[in-house]
Amino acid sequence: MSFFALVLSAANVLAATKTVSILASSYSPASVTVALGGSVQWKNTTGKKHAVTSDATFLWTSIVVKPHKTSKPLAFKEAGTFAYHDSLKAGVHGTVVVPMTADAVDITLGSEAMLTLGTAQPTGPVWHQVEARLNGGAWSLIATTEANTTGFQPSTAGTWDLHTRLHQGLSGGDSGWSPIVTITAE
Numbered sequence: 137m138s139f140f141a142l143v144l145s146a147a148n149v150l151a152a153t154k155t156v157s158i159l160a161s162s163y164s165p166a167s168v169t170v171a172l173g174g175s176v177q178w179k180n181t182t183g184k185k186h187a188v189t190s191d192a193t194f195l196w197t198s199i200v201v202k203p204h205k206t207s208k209p210l211a212f213k214e215a216g217t218f219a220y221h222d223s224l225k226a227g228v229h230g231t232v233v234v235p236m237t238a239d240a241v242d243i244t245l246g247s248e249a250m251l252t253l254g255t256a257q258p259t260g261p262v263w264h265q266v267e268a269r270l271n272g273g274a275w276s277l278i279a280t281t282e283a284n285t286t287g288f289q290p291s292t293a294g295t296w297d298l299h300t301r302l303h304q305g306l307s308g309g310d311s312g313w314s315p316i317v318t319i320t321a322e
Contacts, residue, residue: 153209155179156230158186158201158222163230169315173255175209176232186228191219192311194262194304198223214254214264216301217312235315236300238288242320248289249319253300257282261305267313268298290321 153175157164160182168176178188180201187198188207195218201207212218215236222228239250253264266279266286271294278298279286290296296319302311 153177155206157181158188158228161225162228163222166229167231167233169233169235170212172215172234172237172252173211173213174234175211177207177209179206180204184224186225187223188220189223191221192302192304192309194260194307194309195302195311213256214302214311215252215314217314219312231312233315236298236317238298238317238319241318242322243290245290245293245321247321248287251286251288251298251300251317252284253281253286254284257284262302263305264300265303265310266298266300268296270294270296272297288319290319293321295320 152171154168154170156168156176156178158178158180170176178199178201180186180203183203185200185202187200189198190196196210199207199210212232212234215234218232220230237252243249251266263280263282265277267275268278269275270292288298297316298319299313299316301313
């Protein structure tokens with residue numbers, strides 16, 4: 137690998153980390169979107185310590201951020217919407233949104249689109265639930281998988297919306313749904 141490519145790779149890794157500021161009574165931004173495998177770090181702008189805690193306890197434990205310090209980046213390797221709160225300060229809430237991706241958004245019937253749900257296999261009894269709906273209709277579960285990818289082969293022409301979330305088998309806890317990916321089948 138050339139030095140130039142190495143520098144570009146390092147820059148891309150750094151660009152994949154987003155910073156959320158911890159204010160006295162809120163997070164800024166309150167909702168942040170990162171790509172699969174992207175990271176979030178929390179910067180405490182106050183004179184008191186804060187604890188960034190996942191609402192779905194199976195996702196991560198509290199990250200304590202000391203006054204005027206920044207946490208280590210936390211990688212989000214799975215698609216979904218991940219709500220969190222400050223367990224030391226009531227009423228402070230935020231979300232990290234991680235979209236899944238599709239290798240094709242316009243396909244013909246009989247073709248398959250590959251959905252990427254994560255960049256690492258979930259740990260523990262955790263799996264992805266994938267739902268689809270046709271032309272804005274009712275959502276239906278189409279896949280339950282621990283794999284990072286799953287295929288989607290529509291049986292009917294139209295506009296298909298898909299989303300995914302993580303489900304924890306022991307507690308029954310869930311992340312929120314990922315943003316919708318739309319696939320048109322003709």
